[in-house]
Amino acid sequence: MQLAHRPTDGWAENSSSGSVVLDTRNLSKVYGRGKQRFEAVQQVSLTLRQGEVLAFLGPNGAGKTTTIKMIAGLVRPTQGQITVAGEDPHRQPRALRHIGAVLEGNRNLYWRLTPEENLEYFGVLRQVPRKVAHRRGLELLARFGLEEKRQTPVQKLSRGMQQKVAIAVALIHNPKLLLLDEPTLGLDVEASEMVKALVRQIAQEGRAVLLTTHQLDVAEELSDRVAIIRRGRIIAEQSTEALLREFSSSTTYHLEVEGDLSPQQIHTVTQLGATVQGRQITYAGTPEHLYGLLGALSPVPLVSVQRDRADLTQVFLKLVNDHSDSSHAHD
Amino acid sequence: MPMIDLLHAELKRTWIQFIRYPTEVISGIVIIMAVFYGLFASAQYMAGPGFAFGDRLDAVVLGYAMWTLIISVNNDIAINLQIEAETGTLEQVFLSPYGAPRVFLARAFASLALRLVILVVVLLLLMGLSGSRLAFPPLLLLPLASLLLAGYGLAFLMGAAALVFKRVQQVLGIFQFLLLFLLAAPLEEATGLMQYLRFLLPMLPSTGLLRDLMARSLGLDWFTYGLALLNGIVYFALGLLVFRWAEATAKQRGSLSGY
Numbered sequence A: 001m002q003l004a005h006r007p008t009d010g011w012a013e014n015s016s017s018g019s020v021v022l023d024t025r026n027l028s029k030v031y032g033r034g035k036q037r038f039e040a041v042q043q044v045s046l047t048l049r050q051g052e053v054l055a056f057l058g059p060n061g062a063g064k065t066t067t068i069k070m071i072a073g074l075v076r077p078t079q080g081q082i083t084v085a086g087e088d089p090h091r092q093p094r095a096l097r098h099i100g101a102v103l104e105g106n107r108n109l110y111w112r113l114t115p116e117e118n119l120e121y122f123g124v125l126r127q128v129p130r131k132v133a134h135r136r137g138l139e140l141l142a143r144f145g146l147e148e149k150r151q152t153p154v155q156k157l158s159r160g161m162q163q164k165v166a167i168a169v170a171l172i173h174n175p176k177l178l179l180l181d182e183p184t185l186g187l188d189v190e191a192s193e194m195v196k197a198l199v200r201q202i203a204q205e206g207r208a209v210l211l212t213t214h215q216l217d218v219a220e221e222l223s224d225r226v227a228i229i230r231r232g233r234i235i236a237e238q239s240t241e242a243l244l245r246e247f248s249s250s251t252t253y254h255l256e257v258e259g260d261l262s263p264q265q266i267h268t269v270t271q272l273g274a275t276v277q278g279r280q281i282t283y284a285g286t287p288e289h290l291y292g293l294l295g296a297l298s299p300v301p302l303v304s305v306q307r308d309r310a311d312l313t314q315v316f317l318k319l320v321n322d323h324s325d326s327s328h329a330h331d
Numbered sequence B: 001m002p003m004i005d006l007l008h009a010e011l012k013r014t015w016i017q018f019i020r021y022p023t024e025v026i027s028g029i030v031i032i033m034a035v036f037y038g039l040f041a042s043a044q045y046m047a048g049p050g051f052a053f054g055d056r057l058d059a060v061v062l063g064y065a066m067w068t069l070i071i072s073v074n075n076d077i078a079i080n081l082q083i084e085a086e087t088g089t090l091e092q093v094f095l096s097p098y099g100a101p102r103v104f105l106a107r108a109f110a111s112l113a114l115r116l117v118i119l120v121v122v123l124l125l126l127m128g129l130s131g132s133r134l135a136f137p138p139l140l141l142l143p144l145a146s147l148l149l150a151g152y153g154l155a156f157l158m159g160a161a162a163l164v165f166k167r168v169q170q171v172l173g174i175f176q177f178l179l180l181f182l183l184a185a186p187l188e189e190a191t192g193l194m195q196y197l198r199f200l201l202p203m204l205p206s207t208g209l210l211r212d213l214m215a216r217s218l219g220l221d222w223f224t225y226g227l228a229l230l231n232g233i234v235y236f237a238l239g240l241l242v243f244r245w246a247e248a249t250a251k252q253r254g255s256l257s258g259y
């Protein structure tokens, strides 16, 4: 039997046929009471399938960590439901077998233990039989290029290596869902790249990855989909590609000329939809019409023509700004 | 079966964290040795009413050993909980499908085992050095068990306090004196109302029985032991209950990490 798609699930139709790993419905969290009352997360609904990477993108304090912790069963939602592989982590501790998490901050590991010991300990803690945990631990260390460091106390490893060990530990029980809270925060460029490569591999194995970040490039490079969160609410959720495409369709060009334009030229250029500020001309239009504009500028010498490539930074700023305008109207 | 694995893992972790920095280990053992040596020496010297446990060296040593064991298990649970909340590993622990109470029970066992090993080593060393001999009747294990049960209950209470209030050092400081009272006050000799009330306080009925066996050379009164066991079970259950409440509260507040 064919099930009818709900209209809100538009994105799911063209995404992979993988099964749903994570589903949250209207998650909300209110911290504190009375004057301290603060709605950190409001009505967050997410669905994540096998092999998918969803970037949860938002400025500091937007509610990313709170959401991740609610999914991991560490913070109790004020409202809403969470299902991970069909189980609720707040009602059934068994659900935690499906979840691996690397939380924000630097310590997800025992610093006095070596990577090997951490892996075995956390494996058992996640109900993996001891021998299996040991073997899987060694495999993961080999795969992450940490074999040589497997007997060095975690304390003595570089920050990048510690992060890799933390990710390995989060995978020791072969979870379906990996939660990464700001996985590249505080890492140098090289370590960042390493971690990004790992995340891609992990998704290719068929795990669902939910990562939070306030770094746009991380979201852009890693994610299949982006959910942008601001003041506890999701203000956009789309495939990363579609989001970028939507915003690059109206391309902006910045032109600079070397001489002054005649009043007649300024008139023509403005008619074409460009704005002139001294020797700077900004034009938002199609590439074809750009030539019309260039013709109108002739014979004044050109200094430069530059196209804005829409990247997530712009999308993000635009969305966040639009929303602050509209929310001011409400306030 | 998996619980055995968990216990094994906790023993191993506790042991490795303990042994990895030998200077800490040595200084720790030296302190314990010094304290017990002082006990041995003064008990032998005075041969009078030393510690409240009774006037025999065995009883003094046992009393002090129980005190340090229960304090250290309580400290291990509460202080480590607090430290791990600050550093961040605590949340990883709460991600265990076993559920936090079982993990912390395994931790309490591991901590007791480690402290017990250290204590036995120290006592054996001191016996060798001083020529004193300690002797304990095997029946002692029964009131010890009910004592530890109540002690674990208290450890869970302290753990709960650490989860909810974060800063527990002061509480633990006061707690040590409370423990001293609970372990040392000979309320079994009290008359009147106190004779009955003592069964309501944690550990008191068990310590009374220990003194009967060690210092008064009395047999084990089975009826009293039944009450002591009940006391242990009730405090243990209470500890677990409050711990679960604290866990729920911390998750509600979002304060499992250092927030």
Ligand SMILES: Nc1ncnc2c1ncn2[C@@H]1O[C@H](COP(=O)(O)OP(=O)(O)O)[C@@H](O)[C@H]1O
Residues within 6 Å of the ligand: A031, A032, A038, A040, A058, A059, A060, A061, A062, A063, A064, A065, A066, A067, B253, B254, B255, B259
């Ligand atoms: N345990 C807590 N108690 C009270 N307020 C909190 C708590 N945790 C987070 N907050 C507040 O909730 C908001 C969202 O925080 P967080 O989820 O950490 O955001 P992000 O991870 O996106 O930076 C912030 O304003 C933060 O101060």
Ligand SMILES: [Mg+2]
Residues within 6 Å of the ligand: A061, A064, A065, A066, A104, A181, A182
């Ligand atoms: Mg955060």
